[in-house]
Each structure stands twice: as C-alpha cells, then as structure tokens.
Amino acid sequence: MAAKLIYFTVNGTPEQAEFLVDCPAEDVKDLFRCAAEAGPHDILKLYNPKGNIINISPSLEPNSPNSCYKLEVVAADSNTAELAVALGFDLSSMDKRLQGLEKNILIEAGETPAVVYEMKKQVDSFQEKLESVEHLSWLGLFKDLSEGTHKPSPFYHKRTLHKTRKECEHVREKFLQMSSLEVSEGVRQYLKTPTFDNWQWEDAEIMVLLQVMYTDLDFIAAFNIEPEVLQQFLFQVYRRYNNIPFHNFKHCFCVTQMMYGLIWLTDLKTKMDSVDLLIMLTCAVCHDLDHTGYNNAYQINARTELALRYNDISPLENHHCAVAFEILEKTESNIFRNLSMDQYKRIREGIIKCILATDMTRHNEILNRFKSILPSFDFTNKDHREVLMMILIKVSDISNEARPMEVAEPWLDCLLQEFYNQSDKEKLEGLPVTPFMDRDKVNKPSSQTGFIRFVLLPLFIELANLFPCLEQHIIDPVRKALDYYTEMEKALEREKQIRAQSENAAKSQETTVGTQSSADSHTEALPEASKPDAQ
Numbered sequence: 178m179a180a181k182l183i184y185f186t187v188n189g190t191p192e193q194a195e196f197l198v199d200c201p202a203e204d205v206k207d208l209f210r211c212a213a214e215a216g217p218h219d220i221l222k223l224y225n226p227k228g229n230i231i232n233i234s235p236s237l238e239p240n241s242p243n244s245c246y247k248l249e250v251v252a253a254d255s256n257t258a259e260l261a262v263a264l265g266f267d268l269s270s271m272d273k274r275l276q277g278l279e280k281n282i283l284i285e286a287g288e289t290p291a292v293v294y295e296m297k298k299q300v301d302s303f304q305e306k307l308e309s310v311e312h313l314s315w316l317g318l319f320k321d322l323s324e325g326t327h328k329p330s331p332f333y334h335k336r337t338l339h340k341t342r343k344e345c346e347h348v349r350e351k352f353l354q355m356s357s358l359e360v361s362e363g364v365r366q367y368l369k370t371p372t373f374d375n376w377q378w379e380d381a382e383i384m385v386l387l388q389v390m391y392t393d394l395d396f397i398a399a400f401n402i403e404p405e406v407l408q409q410f411l412f413q414v415y416r417r418y419n420n421i422p423f424h425n426f427k428h429c430f431c432v433t434q435m436m437y438g439l440i441w442l443t444d445l446k447t448k449m450d451s452v453d454l455l456i457m458l459t460c461a462v463c464h465d466l467d468h469t470g471y472n473n474a475y476q477i478n479a480r481t482e483l484a485l486r487y488n489d490i491s492p493l494e495n496h497h498c499a500v501a502f503e504i505l506e507k508t509e510s511n512i513f514r515n516l517s518m519d520q521y522k523r524i525r526e527g528i529i530k531c532i533l534a535t536d537m538t539r540h541n542e543i544l545n546r547f548k549s550i551l552p553s554f555d556f557t558n559k560d561h562r563e564v565l566m567m568i569l570i571k572v573s574d575i576s577n578e579a580r581p582m583e584v585a586e587p588w589l590d591c592l593l594q595e596f597y598n599q600s601d602k603e604k605l606e607g608l609p610v611t612p613f614m615d616r617d618k619v620n621k622p623s624s625q626t627g628f629i630r631f632v633l634l635p636l637f638i639e640l641a642n643l644f645p646c647l648e649q650h651i652i653d654p655v656r657k658a659l660d661y662y663t664e665m666e667k668a669l670e671r672e673k674q675i676r677a678q679s680e681n682a683a684k685s686q687e688t689t690v691g692t693q694s695s696a697d698s699h700t701e702a703l704p705e706a707s708k709p710d711a712q
Contacts, residue, residue, distance in 0.1 A: 181239050185223070185246040187213050192248075202234045209233050213250050220252035220358065220382055230367075230377050252358035252385065338419050338469065345416050351381035352415075356408055360389050368434065369441040371576070371650050374584050375431050383430045384411045390437045390458060391512075399451050401515040409510040417466045417500055422594040424468035431588075433461040435573040443644045448556045452520060456527035457566055459512075461573055463501035464532050468493065471599050473536065478608045491536040498532050527566065534567035535574050540632065543567050548639055565643070572640055572651070578625070578633060578658040579651040585658065589621060596624075622666035629659045 183194045192212050196205055209221055223233050224247040231237070231246070240246065367373055368386060378386065391397060391407055418426035436457055440446065445454060476484040476492045483492040502525065505511045513521050534543055547568050550561050577588040596614035603610045613619055633655055641647040 251361040251364045421470035423591040435576045436461040460531040466500040622662040625662040
C-alpha cells in the first residue's frame with residue numbers, strides 16, 4: 178500500500194509524518210496531534226507555504242523539506258501541560274521498565290514473582306481503559322477506527338431531520354471541554370475576515386469561535402453575560418438547527434462570522450452602540466433556527482402548521498424568532514437576563530425586525546428604503562440605523578459568494594441539494610413547483626449568474642456606497658464568482674451544442690443507412706432482367 182511523506186514544522190522545529198493513503202482521517206490527526214504534543218481537546222491547524230489553512234487528512238498533498246507545512250496549536254487548554262506533569266509517567270516507558278525488571282529478576286531468581294505479574298496486569302488494564310476512551314490518543318495510544326468514522330463531505334445530508342440526544346450530548350461535552358481554550362491571536366484576526374473557511378472546523382469548535390466573538394466585542398463585560406449562560410445558549414442554538422443540507426448550524430456560523438467581520442471591517446464599534454451590535458450578532462446566530470429545508474412558498478402552498486399559525490406572513494422567519502426567544506425564556510440560557518427591562522425590550526424588538534428582514538420577498542422593499550436614505554445617512558438617526566441593521570443581516574445571510582471559491586462552491590452544492598429536495602416534494606404532492614428549484618431546469622451556473630447579477634451585486638454595491646472599504650472585501654470576490662459561473666454556463670452550453678450535433682449526425686447516418694438498406698431490398702426484389710447489371 179502506498180504511503181505519503183509529509184514535511185512540516187512545529188514551533189519552528191522540522192518534523193515529518195508518514196502514513197498510508199487510505200488510513201482513517203482521525204489517525205492522521207492523531208499523528209499530528211502527537212507531533213505537536215497537543216492535548217485531546219486542543220485545536221490544531223495546518224498551514225501551507227502560502228499561509229492558507231489546509232485540512233489535516235489522508236488527502237494531504239506530499240511536499241518536500243523546502244516547502245514545509247506549518248502546524249500550530251491555535252487553541253490550547255492551559256491545563257494540559259499541568260496535567261502531563263501531574264501524570265508523571267508514560268505508559269510505554271513504564272511497560273519497558275517492567276519488562277526490564279522482570280528480566281533481571283528472572284536472571285537472579287529463576288522465576289517471576291507474583292507481584293510483578295500483578296503490576297503487569299494493572300498496567301495492561303490501565304492501558305486498555307485509556308484506549309477505550311475517545312480523544313486519549315494524545316497519550317501515545319492509538320486505536321483502530323472503523324470505516325464509519327470517516328468525516329463526510331461538507332454537504333453530506335443526514336437522513337434524520339433533528340439531531341439525536343446522543344449526538345447533541347457528544348458535541349456538548351466536547352464544547353464544554355474546549356470552552357476554556359485560549360484561541361490564538363492569528364485565528365482571532367482570521368475570524369474577522371470574509372475569507373474565513375468554515376469547512377475546517379467541527380461543531381464544538383464552531384461554538385468556541387462563537388464564544389470568542391461575544392468576548393472580543395466586549396459583550397461579556399458590557400452586558401454581564403455569565404460564561405456558563407453563554408455556553409448553554411450556544412449549545413441550545415446548535416441543538417435547534419436541523420440536519421439539512423444548507424440551512425444548518427454551519428450556515429448559522431457563516432452568517433454570524435460574516436456579520437462579525439463586517440462589524441470590524443466597517444469599524445461599527447465607533448459608529449453604533451453596543452446594544453445594536455449585540456442585536457446584530459445574536460440575530461445572525463438565531464436567524465434560521467429550526468429551518469426544515471422547505472421555503473415559505475412551500476409552507477404556504479402545502480398549508481403547513483407554520484403557514485396556518487402565521488397567516489402566510491413570513492412563516493419561517495416568524496418561527497425562527499419564536500424559537501430564539503423560546504431559548505432565551507429559559508433562565509439558564511438567557512444571555513440577556515442581567516439587562517434592564519428597557520434594554521431587553523429594545524433588543525427583542527431589534528432581533529425580530531432583523532430576522533423578519535431575511536424573508537427574500539421583502540428584498541426590494543428593504544433595499545429601496547436603504548437607497549432612499551443613503552444620500553443623507555446619519556448614524557445618530559434611529560430609523561437609519563435600523564434599516565442599516567436589516568441590510569447587514571441580509572448581506573451576511575447571502576454572502577457565500579463573497580468568500581473564496583473553495584469555500585463558496587461547496588455551499589452552492591448544499592443549496593442546490595436543498596432546492597432539489599423541495600422541488601421533488603412539490604412534484605410528489607402535486608403542488609406548484611418552484612421554478613428556480615427544479616432539478617430538470619436548473620443547474621449550478623444558471624442558478625448563480627442571475628442571482629449574483631440581479632440580487633447580490635445591487636445589494637452589496639449599495640452597502641459599499643456607505644462603506645467604500647468593502648469594495649475589495651465583498652464586491653470584487655462576487656464579481657469574480659460571476660465571471661466563474663458565466664464561463665461555466667458557456668462551457669455547458671457549448672457541450673450541449675456539441676452533444677446535439679453529434680446526436681443529429683448519428684440520426685442522419687441511421688436515416689442514410691436505412692434508406693440504402695431499403696433500396697438494396699428493393700433491388701433484390703426486382704425480376705432478373707430488370708436489374709441494372711442485367712442490361
């Protein structure tokens with residue numbers, strides 16, 4: 178079996194790792210974790226020579242000592258080193274010492290005393306226990322992982338809509354163990370940029386990053402948010418996002434991370450008060466809670482419980498708001514519980530307005546309102562700020578194409594999968610089929626070119642008119658995405674034309690052959706004297 182040799186550095190020290198190309202991903206991560214002497218819950222990131230984060234997996238590209246990758250522990254438990262000191266031993270070295278002791282006793286006494294057998298038994302038992310506990314491979318103990326542990330593709334669609342209790346508890350435990358980690362300054366700065374790659378982070382790690390956002394915007398101190406309450410709030414939010422292809426917890430994170438990045442890029446901390454910033458970040462976290470993967474048009478046409486409850490008026494967005502405040506009604510997850518009544522009322526009103534603004538049927542209404550106030554925009558004007566907050570959540574919600582293509586394109590695959598699922602269901606139930614979701618009429622490039630040209634760019638350009646610094650951060654990437662999908666659409670059209678020409682040529686040839694066969698049969702049927710060669 179072929180093996181890969183990877184060269185990398187840890188804190189400037191050259192290292193190399195060798196593994197089989199088909200080994201489980203977790204084994205590769207354990208190998209790098211061991212090299213970094215990292216704890217079980219520390220977060221590792223691997224950087225290529227260009228400084229981009231790359232995935233630690235069996236698909237790593239082999240390199241040379243001159244093009245080393247760089248391995249960093251970007252979030253580390255400050256207690257890990259103390260724990261190592263507290264343990265004060267290494268199982269493998271202890272085992273070797275016992276073997277040496279046994280050998281010496283055997284030479285001197287001629288037999289192994291019962292006490293040595295008992296010691297060996299205890300070491301074997303302890304090692305077996307450690308190997309059976311997840312995340313303890315950092316002690317130098319490696320266990321075989323079944324094929325079922327391979328990480329799915331970014332747009333893997335789980336069959337069950339709601340997360341299981343076991344799944345939630347597993348992620349919750351990891352999150353709580355990681356919540357005290359100190360995230361590196363490099364990752365904190367990276368988190369403020371639209372180029373952030375969400376696919377490199379697991380759900381528990383994502384919750385740690387969301388916690389960092391609330392901390393670095395000074396919300397913890399300003400609003401007296403207890404860390405354990407914030408952690409419980411984030412866990413309950415994670416729990417209430419469903420296992421669907423697109424509108425899931427990772428989408429929640431992407432929208433929140435883009436909002437967080439926009440706050441820093443536009444220096445909103447100096448232009449708006451902290452209550453407005455808290456509204457925008459929390460709104461982004463909650464904006465798609467309990468989304469089922471079927472849009473408002475389906476809810477209304479199918480007369481679902483949500484459509485009936487909310488009288489066909491933004492049923493999904495109203496539901497997202499309701500679930501958000503259902504979480505916030507519980508004392509243990511109410512991050513606003515130490516605020517005054519007036520502050521809470523303002524925050525609730527702001528979150529509801531912003532989440533309802535994500536209903537795309539209101540897109541033109543909100544964009545036109547923003548355009549009308551732009552020439553005289555005033556940050557001291559409450560109405561102006563409210564419209565800006567709605568625009569910012571809208572931009573964040575549909576911002577995937579502002580990200581690098583390797584991050585954005587998998588999200589489009591997720592979205593199309595969710596669209597196709599809905600159109601299939603509409604066809605099965607005899608409902609009107611949403612045109613832009615029909616798998617028989619829509620493909621990847623055709624779904625994006627019109628959307629970018631007529632929805633994304635006009636919206637992003639208006640925001641950049643207020644904040645010119647955003648031109649390079651969100652508009653240039655979107656224009657590149659439009660060029661990319663336009664070329665893809667042209668290539669597909671050319672391929673379609675070539676295929677049509679080939680099919681027509683094949684049909685023409687079949688017709689010619691059929692005509693010739695008919696003529697030959699006719700000639701064979703003629704009397705002998707009438708055949709051409711008989712003259």
